[in-house]
Amino acid sequence: MATFSIESNGRIEKTAIYFNGEQLSGIKEVFLNLDEEGSFDAILQYEGTDKQVYTKQIFTEQLTAIKTVSPSFTEEDAIELITLTVESDGNIDNTIIIIGEEVMEGVVSIFIHLKGAENKSGIRKIFGNKMQIPNIPEFRAEITFRNEDGTLDMEAIF
Amino acid sequence: MKGKIRTTRLLGLVFLLFSVMAITMPDIAEARRGGSFGGFRSFRSRPSLVQKGRGKSFSNQSPKSRTSFGGTRMTSQQAKAKYGTPRKVQQTVGKNSSGASQVYNMHHYGGYSSGLMTGYMMGHTSALWLFPFHPAFYYSQPHYVENPDGTIDVYPPTLSFGRILIGLILLFAIARFVFRIIAKASKSRQAKQSSFL
Numbered sequence: 001m002a003t004f005s006i007e008s009n010g011r012i013e014k015t016a017i018y019f020n021g022e023q024l025s026g027i028k029e030v031f032l033n034l035d036e037e038g039s040f041d042a043i044l045q046y047e048g049t050d051k052q053v054y055t056k057q058i059f060t061e062q063l064t065a066i067k068t069v070s071p072s073f074t075e076e077d078a079i080e081l082i083t084l085t086v087e088s089d090g091n092i093d094n095t096i097i098i099i100g101e102e103v104m105e106g107v108v109s110i111f112i113h114l115k116g117a118e119n120k121s122g123i124r125k126i127f128g129n130k131m132q133i134p135n136i137p138e139f140r141a142e143i144t145f146r147n148e149d150g151t152l153d154m155e156a157i158f
Numbered sequence: 159m160k161g162k163i164r165t166t167r168l169l170g171l172v173f174l175l176f177s178v179m180a181i182t183m184p185d186i187a188e189a190r191r192g193g194s195f196g197g198f199r200s201f202r203s204r205p206s207l208v209q210k211g212r213g214k215s216f217s218n219q220s221p222k223s224r225t226s227f228g229g230t231r232m233t234s235q236q237a238k239a240k241y242g243t244p245r246k247v248q249q250t251v252g253k254n255s256s257g258a259s260q261v262y263n264m265h266h267y268g269g270y271s272s273g274l275m276t277g278y279m280m281g282h283t284s285a286l287w288l289f290p291f292h293p294a295f296y297y298s299q300p301h302y303v304e305n306p307d308g309t310i311d312v313y314p315p316t317l318s319f320g321r322i323l324i325g326l327i328l329l330f331a332i333a334r335f336v337f338r339i340i341a342k343a344s345k346s347r348q349a350k351q352s353s354f355l
Contacts (some may be wrong), residue, residue: 137354
């Protein structure tokens with residue numbers, strides 16, 4: 001069982017991704033689409049230590065050459081952040097969703113799409129042309145619960 | 159990363175300095191040439207100024223005369239009306255390249271512009287005058303009025319609103335550049351906490 005966590009306040013600049021307790025770096029995109037019908041898409045795109053871009057299934061593939069860093073958020077920072085943890089072996093039946101410290105039950109689906117904007121470097125960083133269509137960061141994180149009366153509730157996670 | 163930021167800052171600074179020089183260099187170069195417009199043949203010879211009474215040559219640079227060519231010819235009456243009565247009129251004799259003497263009447267009104275006028279007449283201009291952080295940048299060239307008797311009245315430089323505008327634009331550009339660097343640095347510091355690129 002691998003553990004994949006996202007700690008965030010809803011902004012990409014304040015989002016840390018952990019895999020088995022280690023904070024990852026160089027992440028380009030995270031895509032999680034899990035539902036009770038059996039859909040299990042958990043994809044991570046990252047720039048590896050060898051500068052290659054990898055796209056991997058989080059729970060079933062080896063995260064080759066992934067960059068890890070020491071935890072960047074302090075405990076004080078963490079107070080303002082929400083942590084979503086997915087524990088899974090790649091099978092929806094063996095998947096646990098934890099938000100904060102609470103294990104979620106009655107989850108119908110979870111959809112997460114996080115994508116960082118491509119940073120400019122060098123002189124382009126300062127004299128960036130705002131007339132160009134910006135590469136806007138994407139931050140979607142929704143979870144759908146089934147209530148006891150059978151109705152569905154969709155909530156934002158962060 | 160730090161090296162990149164430093165290089166970027168340096169490039170920006172060099173760019174700004176070149177911009178300032180590109181804007182102002184032609185003016186100063188023109189002053190040093192002796193005031194002919196557009197690099198064509200000049201009919202005014204190049205006198206070397208000699209301070210009266212000493213006989214010592216200060217410079218072989220000719221002051222610019224706007225009376226010969228140009229659209230803003232000022233008559234002696236107009237100059238007197240504009241500037242008023244001078245505190246002192248200093249007569250300076252310069253020699254042109256053909257050896258003929260040229261008499262310049264420097265009208266002193268005191269203050270910074272009189273000092274600037276003296277500097278121009280002596281050919282003591284400085285590269286610093288090209289930059290907006292030097293007060294001389296904001297002044298025009300001295301004004302020259304040719305008299306019927308052949309002498310030339312020299313009036314002090316005046317504040318140039320065009321230069322002030324350029325100075326303000328450059329100041330704004332520099333401030334914007336600095337703020338942008340600070341904002342980017344703070345944003346990148348924040349972004350370092352994120353796992354995303």
